[in-house]
Amino acid sequence: MSVVTNTIRNGVDTEKMFATLDLIKAQPELARFQFRATNRWIDASHNRSTIKGFYAAGGEDTTRSEEFQIDAGEPAILLGSDEGPNPAEYLLHALAACLTTSIVYVAAARKVELTSVESTLAGDMDVRGALGVDGEPRNGFERIGVAVRVTGNAPEEKLHEVVERGKQRSAVYDMVTNGVPVAVDVTTD
């Protein structure tokens, strides 16, 4: 007699997830990852990033067959033609996406079946900073508000714990709240 266990929860293969965690515990050097993006100016506020290659688990990835292309722009009031979301909006998307995935993975690990995760993010900015009109306001958002709604087959308290743990483990939440050292190297030929 065999027992068939469904290891897929929230779409995540939890057997594979726990195997990955065990492997990285045993061989911490496999945890070194590098993600990349290449950006090219097109015209005015319009530019495009291409994203494909990354380094993971001891080698260059060979599984990603498709190159992603994503366009950024600005709305008319910021002198663009809406060629895409603007860079600050992409930062909100990065934060939202990372919180959502962290919540979904944590829930899968903790045997919580989710039915929905929805979030709305708003970032407040005084554009005098970025426009260089006044040195006082910072360039970026002064604050970001995230309203997240999560539903699933667990008591309210458990769902709150899952969101809290997801927040604590989110890569982009860490970067946006704590900052990251950025080194810019410039060439002109």
Add this chain to the structure above:
Amino acid sequence: MSVVTNTIRNGVDTEKMFATLDLIKAQPELARFQFRATNRWIDASHNRSTIKGFYAAGGEDTTRSEEFQIDAGEPAILLGSDEGPNPAEYLLHALAACLTTSIVYVAAARKVELTSVESTLAGDMDVRGALGVDGEPRNGFERIGVAVRVTGNAPEEKLHEVVERGKQRSAVYDMVTNGVPVAVDVTTD
């Protein structure tokens, strides 16, 4: 006799740009902007943000006719199916796009005609942090390296000044290097 001056430089309408700056200097309350994104979980690592409305210059924007939809995912090694770039890659894109646009706008203001702006970004991460395997590494990138190449009709020194000023005025560069306070509000019904 009339003198026709081309006010478009690097695709940017510099006459409109300087008029905008003058207006915001005169009425600083118009500098209050709010950008937004709404995200919805689809399955596993796949989620989608929709971006449209924003508040700017004293009112809700009515010029943006199109809603942008952007998908995030994860590669196989992070238990996804490459449904889109992952959230950390989107953060690199946001940073690259913002640096590019800042450089292009500063160049336009300083009468520098650019011929190209290209950048490659790489973020190094020890995924033991985000996977919760070890509390020691941070969740996000430990560092981000940006290699930017700029060409145009100005001496090397001037091009370097434009990049430096673009960096100093970039909203996302500010946010990624210095961090932003993020408030998360959770509901479960």
